[in-house]
Amino acid sequence: MSFFDRLFGRKSSADSAKERLQLVLIHDRTDLTPAELDSLKDDLIAAISRHVEIDTQSMQIGVEHDGRSQRLVADIPIKSAQRRRARKTK
Amino acid sequence: MPAQVITVTSGKGGVGKTTAVANLAVALASNGSKVVCIDGDIGLRNLDVILGLENRIVYDIVDVIEGRCRLKQAMIRDKKLPELYLIPAAQTRDKNSVSPSDMNRLVKDLRNDYDFVLIDSPAGIERGFRNAIAAADRVLVITNPEVSAVRDADRVIGILEAEDKGPAALIINRLNPALVKKSDMLSADDVLDLLAVELIGIVPEDENVIISSNRGAPVAHDPKSKAGQAFRNIARRLKGEKVPFLDLDSSGSLWERLQRLAGRK
Ligand SMILES: Nc1ncnc2c1ncn2[C@@H]1O[C@H](COP(=O)(O)OP(=O)(O)OP(=O)(O)O)[C@@H](O)[C@H]1O
Ligand SMILES: [Mg+2]
Numbered sequence: 001m002s003f004f005d006r007l008f009g010r011k012s013s014a015d016s017a018k019e020r021l022q023l024v025l026i027h028d029r030t031d032l033t034p035a036e037l038d039s040l041k042d043d044l045i046a047a048i049s050r051h052v053e054i055d056t057q058s059m060q061i062g063v064e065h066d067g068r069s070q071r072l073v074a075d076i077p078i079k080s081a082q083r084r085r086a087r088k089t090k
Numbered sequence: 091m092p093a094q095v096i097t098v099t100s101g102k103g104g105v106g107k108t109t110a111v112a113n114l115a116v117a118l119a120s121n122g123s124k125v126v127c128i129d130g131d132i133g134l135r136n137l138d139v140i141l142g143l144e145n146r147i148v149y150d151i152v153d154v155i156e157g158r159c160r161l162k163q164a165m166i167r168d169k170k171l172p173e174l175y176l177i178p179a180a181q182t183r184d185k186n187s188v189s190p191s192d193m194n195r196l197v198k199d200l201r202n203d204y205d206f207v208l209i210d211s212p213a214g215i216e217r218g219f220r221n222a223i224a225a226a227d228r229v230l231v232i233t234n235p236e237v238s239a240v241r242d243a244d245r246v247i248g249i250l251e252a253e254d255k256g257p258a259a260l261i262i263n264r265l266n267p268a269l270v271k272k273s274d275m276l277s278a279d280d281v282l283d284l285l286a287v288e289l290i291g292i293v294p295e296d297e298n299v300i301i302s303s304n305r306g307a308p309v310a311h312d313p314k315s316k317a318g319q320a321f322r323n324i325a326r327r328l329k330g331e332k333v334p335f336l337d338l339d340s341s342g343s344l345w346e347r348l349q350r351l352a353g354r355k
Binding site for chain 2: 012013014015017018020021022024025028029065067068
């Protein structure tokens with residue numbers, strides 16, 4: 001990595017290699033393409049929304065790895081029932 | 091004690107499988123173990139030239155399997171190390187002339203008379219790879235600190251797990267400490283983070299590997315070579331010794347090294 005790369009805050013080639021590999025390995029290990037992961041997310045949102053109202057803006061769904069195993073991690077905030085009721089009566 | 095049967099494989103070609111098998115064999119045999127190495131790369135025989143034994147070949151592994159000779163007749167004794175033998179690959183046949191059960195049978199006959207059987211696998215994940223891992227008690231996956239090699243290593247490690255041949259142990263070969271320092275090469279820690287397997291050795295990029303392969307005398311014979319030292323350390327780890335990993339970061343000026351010694355860097 002050259003002096004100028006560092007000066008302009010460019011990522012080192014080793015860092016790009018690592019980040020790219022992280023993504024590739026998740027897809028290789030799970031057989032999930034980024035497009036498939038997106039459609040999985042949409043299905044999840046649809047299924048959960050039938051039961052509770054969720055905050056789709058701040059939710060996070062992604063694949064994380066824990067050693068050699070992958071897990072689907074979802075953090076989905078549920079909108080509070082009180083606020084929902086308050087809004088309806090307004 | 092029956093032999094430990096160890097296969098070296100990689101997924102990607104050209105990352106150093108044959109070099110590793112030759113050097114581990116030399117290092118183990120120099121240390122008093124009885125070693126047989128088997129060239130599992132049928133059709134692309136190489137271990138013989140790396141060990142400098144190409145002129146002594148009469149029979150090969152397919153001759154043994156097809157009953158044209160006895161096992162002992164195909165075993166070539168090393169020039170320098172009397173307890174090191176090579177069973178060469180067939181050069182004019184293809185990998186389908188051997189099956190996993192052939193390999194199991196052949197290795198079974200060696201188990202009681204030797205301490206280590208080392209098997210050199212071809213690249214890829216097809217028949218030749220399946221043959222090479224069939225009889226293994228332990229599989230060493232070798233990779234280079236590069237994106238394609240690491241990706242292929244991950245695939246192989248996954249297959250080994252699925253086939254109950256895991257957990258694999260990892261050799262990182264051709265690490266260039268100067269490039270790592272400039273953040274232009276994945277470090278050993280990066281590779282371990284990505285692959286999440288046990289590390290058994292880090293071998294630096296070393297021109298002595300090429301020089302010694304020209305001569306047909308693996309670099310593990312050379313007491314001064316860093317790669318040779320790294321392979322000797324892996325051999326000791328295979329015997330169950332705890333050996334610290336080499337400090338490869340001897341790059342930089344004397345001043346930098348002194349500062350590091352003084353704990354200032
Ligand atoms: N640590 C090293 N330093 C420098 N050169 C190396 C090192 N390790 C291997 N090489 C070189 O890399 C090349 C490939 O090595 P080798 O033949 O052992 O790989 P391989 O994995 O067996 O290849 P194949 O998949 O074709 O069987 C050789 O020219 C070898 O000399
Ligand atoms: Mg080879």
